[in-house]
Amino acid sequence: xxxxxxxxxxxxxxxxxxxxxxxRVQTALHESLQxxxxxxxxxxGQIIRDDPDINALQQDIEDLVARFITxxxxxxxxxxxxxxMLAVASELERIGDYARQVATQVRRAHDDNHPLLMxxxxxxxxxLTEHILSSTIAAFLAEDTAAARAIAALDxxxxxxxxxxxxxIRQAARTDSSLFDAAIAxxxxxxxxxxxxxxxxNIAERAIYLATAIHESLxx
Amino acid sequence: MTVAELSAVDMAQANGRYAVELHNxxxxxxxxxxxxxxxxxxxxxxxxxxxxxxxxxxxxxxRAINRMNDLIPGxxxxxxxxxxxxxxxxxxxxxxxxxxxxxxxxxxPNPFPxxxxxxxxxxxxxxxxxxxxxxxDELVERALRGAAIWDEVKDKLHQPGTALSGGQQQRLxxxxxxxVQPEVILMDEPCSAxxxxxxxxxxxxxxxxxxxxxxxxxxxxxxxASRVSDYTAFFLMDADRAGQLVEYGPTEQIFTSPNDKxxxxxxxxxxx
Numbered sequence: 001x002x003x004x005x006x007x008x009x010x011x012x013x014x015x016x017x018x019x020x021x022x023x024r025v026q027t028a029l030h031e032s033l034q035x036x037x038x039x040x041x042x043x044x045g046q047i048i049r050d051d052p053d054i055n056a057l058q059q060d061i062e063d064l065v066a067r068f069i070t071x072x073x074x075x076x077x078x079x080x081x082x083x084x085m086l087a088v089a090s091e092l093e094r095i096g097d098y099a100r101q102v103a104t105q106v107r108r109a110h111d112d113n114h115p116l117l118m119x120x121x122x123x124x125x126x127x128l129t130e131h132i133l134s135s136t137i138a139a140f141l142a143e144d145t146a147a148a149r150a151i152a153a154l155d156x157x158x159x160x161x162x163x164x165x166x167x168x169i170r171q172a173a174r175t176d177s178s179l180f181d182a183a184i185a186x187x188x189x190x191x192x193x194x195x196x197x198x199x200x201x202n203i204a205e206r207a208i209y210l211a212t213a214i215h216e217s218l219x220x
Numbered sequence: 221m222t223v224a225e226l227s228a229v230d231m232a233q234a235n236g237r238y239a240v241e242l243h244n245x246x247x248x249x250x251x252x253x254x255x256x257x258x259x260x261x262x263x264x265x266x267x268x269x270x271x272x273x274x275x276x277x278x279x280x281x282x283r284a285i286n287r288m289n290d291l292i293p294g295x296x297x298x299x300x301x302x303x304x305x306x307x308x309x310x311x312x313x314x315x316x317x318x319x320x321x322x323x324x325x326x327x328x329p330n331p332f333p334x335x336x337x338x339x340x341x342x343x344x345x346x347x348x349x350x351x352x353x354x355x356x357d358e359l360v361e362r363a364l365r366g367a368a369i370w371d372e373v374k375d376k377l378h379q380p381g382t383a384l385s386g387g388q389q390q391r392l393x394x395x396x397x398x399x400v401q402p403e404v405i406l407m408d409e410p411c412s413a414x415x416x417x418x419x420x421x422x423x424x425x426x427x428x429x430x431x432x433x434x435x436x437x438x439x440x441x442x443x444x445a446s447r448v449s450d451y452t453a454f455f456l457m458d459a460d461r462a463g464q465l466v467e468y469g470p471t472e473q474i475f476t477s478p479n480d481k482x483x484x485x486x487x488x489x490x491x492x
Contacts, residue, residue, distance in 0.1 A: 007489070075442055075475065075487050213477045 007072045011081065014064045015141065018085050018092075021057040022137045025092045028054065028099035029133065029196065033126040035103055036119060036189070041110035044103035054096035061089040080213060084206040088140060091199045091206075095133065098192045098199075102126075105185050105192075117172060117179060117186040121165045122193070128158055129196045136200040140207040151204035152218040158197040162190045238302075239264040239404050239434035240285055240322075245299035247280050247289065254280050256462035257299075260453055262404075267426055267435045269445035269471065272455035273492030277463015278438050281455070282406050285436065286322035287315040303404075320347060323397035327409040329389030331381030331396075336373050339381045339392055340364065343400035359399060367395035368425045387418025391425065398429075405429065407437040411444065423448045442487055446475045454483045 028047055035043040065086045068074065074082060109116050116122065132154045139147035166187050173183035201218050208216045240262040247255035255277040262268050270278035280289065287308060289295040300307045308318045320343070331339050340360045341349065351359070360377065364370040369391040373384070381392050390410060397405055407426075411419040426435055426448050439445050445452055452474040454467045467474065467483045478484045486492050 072489075073443060075446075075489070076478070076484055078488050 007074075007078075010064075010068055010072065011078075014061070014068060014082065014085060017057070017061055017064060018089060019137075019141060021054065021061065021089060021092050022141075024054055024057060025096045025099065026130070026133055026137070028096055029102075029126075029130060032099040032102035032106070033123055033130070035106045036116065036126070037123055039106065039110055039115065041107045044107040044110075047103035048100050048107070051096055051100040055093060058089045058093040061085060076213075077210070080210045084140070084210040087206050088203050091202050095196050095199050098196050101192050102189055105189055109182065109185050112181065114179075114182040114185070116189065117169050117182050118165055121161075121168070122186065122189050125158065125161050125165060125190060125193050128154070128161065129193045129200070132158065132197050132200045136203045136207070140203050140210070143207060143211050145208050145211045148204040148207035149216075149218065151201055155197050155201045155218065158194055162194045165190050237264060238262060240436075241300075241302040242281070242285075243300040243302065245281070245284065245297065245301060247277070247284055248294075248296040248298075249292065250294040253460065253462045255284075256458060256460070256464045258455075258463075258465045259299075260465060260468050262434060262436060263451060264434050265430055265432070266450040267430055267437060267448050268451040268453065269449035270436065270438045270453050270455060271440070271442065271445050271486070272463070272466075273457070273486065274440075275461070275463075276455040276457045278453075278455045279408055280463065282408055282436060282438050283324075285404070286319045286324055286406055288319070288324060290315050320400045321402055322404040322406060323400065323402035324406045324408070325390070325393050325397055325410045328413050329386055329393050331384070331389050331392050333380065333382055335378045336364075336381045336384070336392060337377040339396050340399045343396060347400060363395040363399040364392075366398045366429070367391045368421065368428065369395060385418070387414050387421055390414060390418070390422060394422075394425065394429075402433065404434045404436065407435060409438055409440065412440065419444070442475075442489075446471060454478075454480075454486065456482055456486070 028050065031043065032047050034040070035047065065082045068082050069079075072078070105116070132151060135147065135154065136151050138144075139151065169183045169186050173179045198219065205216060205218050208214065238261040242258050242260050245255065245258045246253060258277075258281055270282060272278045283289045284297055285301060289297070297309055301309060303318070303322065306313065332342060334342070337360055340363050341356055344356075344359060349356070361370060361374075364373060369388060372388060373392070381389065384392060394405070411422050414422065423444065426437070429435060437445075437449065449471045451469065452471045453465055454474065455463050456466045458464050467478055467480045469479075474483060475487065478487065
């Protein structure tokens, strides 16, 4: 019983660390969207500088998972849990990179003096991706397969919304060629946000695998 | 037809897919029922692992498969255990012949206090060996090669088997079992007294032996069961303390998505 308690304790610590990383990534994404709202080059620079902290958290999780497997030799759901955590930490690290990329676009737009286009729409798309990310993290931590499957529909909404925004930006650039650089950067942000949603969907797939031992694709 | 008489019969025709079949097997020690109503079919030339907590009856079932429990006063078996379609508990079956055809390797290496050579020849000799010295040499080499220990002992065949390391002793015991040309090898926690490297050598050997033999292994090591076995049977004690078979299936399925929650809980280390 004592040993089992320790295994549960170690698992809880791992889960806590992953949750902390998820919180950090969500904050970075949210802050990057706020810098977009404010056209805030200084805030964007801070997000770029903070990204290595997220990378370090991923390495912490890798070390913790390696130690957990060595010490407890988990099997079945216990093994899937820690393997899924490893994969989710990798997805979160990439999402952290995407937050940095949004900040990079904001800073570049500010420095090059070409204001980004359709910022309100980009923020709306950003809010949807933030919602997907928080939902998928909650579903993963709760091992809630129904909530995880619901992510697919939200991801479809992101794709649809992105197509509409991209089409509008293209149209604007066709009308006014001076908007070309801003259009490229703005479309780049829609692409980044779409990738955030895709990564979040991957996390939802991990939640399903964890609970069922079945690989289910939500991206089709 | 006795089990011995079956040796001349083509195995594929005689028993098809299964090496051993247990049908509604109950095993008693005196009035105590140690195993209740176990039915399972062991596939030929496959490795089947018996897992379960201590006292769940897995070793009792294993020993029943070559009538080793007969040596325990008061033990009794109900049901049938078929080998080549013949119930090995029928009155006309010689248990010594059963044990020749269904060999056994124990938890602790137990070489006889004899030379390596004589350890190997012990079984053939008590079974009435009549070959020449050259044939005996050949048999010893074949058995030791079969157990992947020939290269390590070929220059010291007349030294005591007990002088070998634990892992080597266990492989010598496997060679000794092979020397009487069994079809099935029962292994009762064969690696529990061995270091990790020796354990891996035994596991590699088991995978090699699977080409020609049917192997049934009792193990408490879940990783070992998942590494080496093709099928896994999970046993558990019921409320009357009798061992019963809870779940039996392909190892991959048992170790990824078992059907019974008790299996999942045991494999995950929730009890046992």
